[in-house]
Amino acid sequence: MELYRELSEVPADFGPSVVTIGNFDGVHTGHAEVLGTVVRLARENKLVSAAISFDPHPSQVHRPESAHIEIMGQQDRQRFFRELGLDCYLLIHYTLEFSRQSPEEFVRSVLVETLNARYVVIGDDVRFGHKNSGDLSTMQQLGEKYGFTVVAIADLMADETHRTSSTRIRELLEAGNVEEAGRLLGRPHLMTGEIIHGEARGRELGFPTANMAFDSSGYVPADGVYAGWLIDENGTRHPVATSVGTNPTFEGVNRRTVEAHVIGRPEEPVENFNLYGQKVSLEFTHHLRPMVAYTGVEALIEQMNQDVDDAKRLLGLDSE
Incomplete structure (x- = not known):
């Protein structure tokens, strides 16, 4: 082209x-x-x-x-x-x-x-x-x-009252409804950008994350946790549980971030799995839950384990 x-x-x-x-x-x-x-x-x-x-x-x-x-x-x-x-x-x-x-x-x-x-x-x-x-x-x-x-x-109708339009898709993403947004898009909604270093809070909790750069392209959906896929520079698709929001469990965090935990990611040696600096695409396929504050780190870790299990099930990985 x-x-x-x-x-x-x-x-x-x-x-x-x-x-x-x-x-x-x-x-x-x-x-x-x-x-x-x-x-x-x-x-x-x-x-x-x-x-x-x-x-x-x-x-x-x-x-x-x-x-x-x-x-x-x-x-x-x-x-x-x-x-x-x-x-x-x-x-x-x-x-x-x-x-x-x-x-x-x-x-x-x-x-x-x-x-x-x-x-x-x-x-x-x-x-x-x-x-x-x-x-x-x-x-x-x-x-x-x-x-x-x-x-x-003629317009395609999304349902009985809405036509298929970019405005309607933005409304759905703003509500966190990535499933319906994906139906109107004809594929999962995605963001594209570079993976940058974050505050390593996820790694400390046992859930290391790939952090999307703040200037990444693509509409950031509503705060919450999502299942989906990260596509690296080699075209490899990695299953992820993605957090969008300001990490309300921790004080002093007020900037929205998009952080994807790669399910099954090897912890060591890190050089065998290094996404830093790569330009990746991040697909949002399922909304798991809204973003909420937890009373203590233990409750948060328990929920994150549940998020990973839910993501694996929705992505068809629970039998692996």
Whole structure:
């Protein structure tokens, strides 16, 4: 997959193409349907498949004081685009100046003149152009004017009352419901980042943890304990029980951390299992319990043993 970060980077002879537009935060099942349609149409018509997105997210430019936290970082997003078979990803640097383009200016300069679009695949709730003044009807009118066909994809419904959306997935993660969030994503929710040294409190308790760096990408779910998998730089998947929160049993801890205890991790020699400095992915598959304070370390250790047993059962490891 080719990645372009400026319109000027796109070759003059690019296309003709099938194009879609969106933020694609999380690359959830609704996004996968749109992107899958783009890839299918491109292959059927011997065209180039392309997606357009924006960095930073438009909300971070227009409403920086209240901009949402993204579900997934750009590198993970691009990885899933490749897996879906996309040929090209145009990641446009989003600015206030760029946002002032009218719907027609955007379509003409980006879709027509740069990407030579023959098909434009969009959700039926699409908004684009200055102050989101363009919609599906606008795109269809511009398609007739500039010679491309618009293919509208209806929303996927998550349930009877909610459509599948990045907003809904963030709500579920905020509630700790990683199981339902994973269903809408089509895979477990994940974070990606470097493993750093922590305060070694888990090691002292007999549960050493791999601590995610504070600048890791991906939405941090609600405080609590989760079962899941840690994927290291070699692609090896390790079962984990992950703690998210501020360690309320210990005084003076007020910064949220994400700490994964690798189940079955060898204690010695440490050089045989050293994740420090590695960039890993951490998947959240099951919510085990909320984060609570325990009266004493012994009660905490007993609960942590139970957490590991519960994680092993949910991950299908209890018979090993």
